[in-house]
Amino acid sequence: MTHQRVVIVGSGFAGFECARRLSRIVRKSGADVKITLVTPHDYMLYTPLLPDVAGGLMDPRFVAIPLINAMPEVELCIGAATDVDFDAHTVHVDMVGCDPQELAWDRLVLTPGSVTRLFDIPGLAQHARGLKTVAEGLYLREKFLRQLELADIESDAEARAARRTVVVVGASYAGTELVAQLRAMADTYAHRRGFSPDEIRFVLLDTSKRVMPEVGEKLSDKVLDVLRGRGVDVRLETSLEELSDDHVVLTDGTVVPTHTVAWVTGVTGAPMLEKLGLPMEKGRLRVNADLSVPGQLGVFAGGDAAAVPDVTKPGSITPPTAQHATRQGKTLARNVAASLGIGRAKNYKHRDLGLVVDLGPRFAVANPLGVHLSGRTAKAVTRLYHVYAVPRATNRWAIAMTYLTNLAAPRPLTMLGLVEENEANFAASEGIPTVGR
Numbered sequence: 001m002t003h004q005r006v007v008i009v010g011s012g013f014a015g016f017e018c019a020r021r022l023s024r025i026v027r028k029s030g031a032d033v034k035i036t037l038v039t040p041h042d043y044m045l046y047t048p049l050l051p052d053v054a055g056g057l058m059d060p061r062f063v064a065i066p067l068i069n070a071m072p073e074v075e076l077c078i079g080a081a082t083d084v085d086f087d088a089h090t091v092h093v094d095m096v097g098c099d100p101q102e103l104a105w106d107r108l109v110l111t112p113g114s115v116t117r118l119f120d121i122p123g124l125a126q127h128a129r130g131l132k133t134v135a136e137g138l139y140l141r142e143k144f145l146r147q148l149e150l151a152d153i154e155s156d157a158e159a160r161a162a163r164r165t166v167v168v169v170g171a172s173y174a175g176t177e178l179v180a181q182l183r184a185m186a187d188t189y190a191h192r193r194g195f196s197p198d199e200i201r202f203v204l205l206d207t208s209k210r211v212m213p214e215v216g217e218k219l220s221d222k223v224l225d226v227l228r229g230r231g232v233d234v235r236l237e238t239s240l241e242e243l244s245d246d247h248v249v250l251t252d253g254t255v256v257p258t259h260t261v262a263w264v265t266g267v268t269g270a271p272m273l274e275k276l277g278l279p280m281e282k283g284r285l286r287v288n289a290d291l292s293v294p295g296q297l298g299v300f301a302g303g304d305a306a307a308v309p310d311v312t313k314p315g316s317i318t319p320p321t322a323q324h325a326t327r328q329g330k331t332l333a334r335n336v337a338a339s340l341g342i343g344r345a346k347n348y349k350h351r352d353l354g355l356v357v358d359l360g361p362r363f364a365v366a367n368p369l370g371v372h373l374s375g376r377t378a379k380a381v382t383r384l385y386h387v388y389a390v391p392r393a394t395n396r397w398a399i400a401m402t403y404l405t406n407l408a409a410p411r412p413l414t415m416l417g418l419v420e421e422n423e424a425n426f427a428a429s430e431g432i433p434t435v436g437r
Helices: 013-029 047-054 134-152 157-163 173-193 217-229 271-275 322-339 376-389 393-408 426-430
Strands: 004-009 033-039 043-045 064-066 075-085 090-095 101-104 107-110 114-116 165-169 201-206 232-236 240-243 247-250 255-257 260-263 267-269 284-286 299-301 356-358 364-366
Touching: 004 013, 004 101, 013 033, 013 043, 013 322, 047 134, 047 173, 047 376, 075 101, 075 271, 107 322, 114 426, 134 157, 134 173, 134 260, 134 426, 157 165, 157 255, 165 173, 165 255, 173 201, 173 217, 173 356, 217 232, 217 364, 267 284, 299 322, 356 376, 364 376, 376 393
Parallel strands: 004 033, 004 107, 033 075, 107 299, 165 201, 165 260, 201 232
Antiparallel strands: 043 064, 075 090, 090 101, 114 267, 240 247, 247 255, 356 364
């Protein structure tokens, strides 16, 4: 074998973009380089639209980009990378349905992404669900719809109220989008069944003093007003003390009867990173400005798994967002190619372009390039951005058609039973060890 092999671990935003871009660079150069992408799934998940999946607006197929269509020249290894032998230059991969494999590499790119950050709160791992995977998004949707259907035939008023209550922990953009989409789905359900939407209760918790502090005080205040105007009980500087199957206890002592709890409080690096014996920062791998791993020749990392220095803000690291991960993937491709003698390397430098946050019917907030927008204008900007950002024409078309359909017709309320409870817990869905939690 004379070719060199690049192994990329993870098919999230950074890994996907690195593999796709690197395959183009290699093809144009004519170099004899084999690219292997190791991933548990045969798709890249466009995670910013998972709240739309959970809220019943978006079909999960539309936010999953099939890898074999997007990068036919890249070899896929469908399995979970669990460890790396840096001396032997091999990656250990647990395969589904066959024996584990040891993949040899000449260059290694670590982009395994992130998982939900958990805390040692009694009952959290058993009774809450995250929003990082398709399984979690679908489960939240179907669990909530099932509770609404059960509430319709519940004779006890207190039990009915508990089934019609949702608690979402985390008032950053992901948690806030989730509660807004679930609120919209609940309103549709209530109108169809002929009762007041006010009978369905939403509680949004966060330890912060603000909802969505990322968008600035002005937009944060507007978001808070809109959420409370829609009947969402927003409780700041508050979190969970304990969870059970039919209620939660808040840190202020309040008991909230509920069967549906979403935990969307932030992320940390994938569990495999802890096995590598490499320097970490805030749960992520330390890397140089060119995304190389210090002390490991031929090893690179990026995306949510890497603590990438923000050269525009000395002393800080880039936040774990899709925007940064996508652009880091492009830099990874360029720098890996440069290490193979193709082109020149460069440091990662990117100015934050702002956030777009869809908050249900007729409202969104956005701050593109520092311009603060809210309401219908922000809604249009947000949806146009998502259609543009999805990296496949077929998926863009499907998402655009969904948005247009939503303007004229209510979102569907069908329960398909696609995900079982044990498939959506943190251990099964995200691979987070939860023993002892």
